[in-house]
Amino acid sequence: MQMRTSEAWRCAYHESMHVMGVRGHPEGDTVLSYFAKSVDSLQPLDKAMLRAWYSPRARGGMTPFEVLPILADELVKIMPDKASAMKSRDAFLSRTVAEMREFADGRGDVPTIVKQSGKSSAEAIRYGRMEMSYFLGIAYQEGVTVKQDPNQAVQWLQRAASMGSRTAQARLGAGAFAQR
Template identity: 65%
Template sequence: MLACLVPFAASADELGDGLATLWEVLWHQSGTPTRIVRWENDIRVRFSGINVDAHREHTLQALRAVTGEANVKLIDVTGQPDEKTANLTVEITPDDQLEDNQPCVTYLNFKVETRIDSGRVQMRDRDAWRCAHHEAMHVMGVRGHPAGQTVLSYFPWKIDGLLPLDRVMLRAWYSPRMAGGMTPFEALPVLADELVATVPAEQRQAAAQARDAFFANTIRQMHAYATGQGDVPAVVKRSGKSTGEGIRFGRSEMSYFLGIAYLEGATVTRDATEAVRWLERAATLGNRGAQAKLGAFR
């Protein structure tokens, strides 16, 4: 656990970094804050492509690590009579496929942004070993690329195994408190509480206070971002993949998510007036979810 690495009393900055990392996993590299998506059934994986035998066991090790933390059953159906029932495909591609700045990629398929129906991972032959744990995290629905100590980082601290924060993410992502379709402000307290739970009991009250301060600061930043007055989040800048349109859509989504947060009291104190204000702003920007939610009020 994180607390086993450095005592919280000596690492308030590390706790803050951990909370920031958990917030950043809730952002897509296009510049859009995301909802929670996750598997609600067994994962049946099939391997294909070139040189599969050289990468299959290591990739399975990565998939077993993430599914084990999430308590999701993993079944390798490669070469089995029921191979066609696979809902996850891992393809090892030639080295001249994909892009140098994206040697591995995961695609998640879902009819609605709640439950993962199927997925596909592509990894170049020469990069498969270092990509396995990174893509395994994406397979589980964790779509962000945070800067912190996680295999999801663009500048990873570790590539051949999960880090403590990765395990925190997965336990929270698949905990009973989490549900598919949750907004970032609904999901953040679940993630943060999982991290606080790793702190020694005698230091947990201080950690909870640091968590609440982080919530308040994040809300202030997102108020500014949603209105176009604040800076673009660092996780978006680092990706190099955001577009002007993506950021405009992200601001619209953030306005909607703030409305839902105030409506439900998620991360913030429930406030119907604030909820309507943010939903109206999102609706004006063309957000259909906000338009539908406001329609239900009237």
């Protein structure tokens, strides 16, 4: 790891957050941002991410989409205006589900982050649509961010399975759903 001496603390916190399981590099006041101001401790956003990551509500094997509401709830807790933060959270989760559905269905645009990553090949987009279909199936099966709906769960899991998702095939094969 290369760093300026003046950035040693921030880099140590940054890498420690990765070791604790937090992936990615979000923007904002967090040690995970590459463009953070100089910090000598974890920021409120970092602490919220860790509380979400280690929440009793989180369990191994969850999809990123299943963890998203847990993180959103932790973010609401650190906001000064809780009522406004809850409205923003609900709008964000609703918009995210709508965008996931459109992308998984082949109608939505490829997410900007995927385009910018240089990984927007036809195969990568197909894989993303398969994975998004699986995430939606789990969301509807578990009632995460959406109302629990076994029919929608089966529809999205069947779509993911038909695209080659072995985890979707396994879920469908486990007989966890009443067949339509």
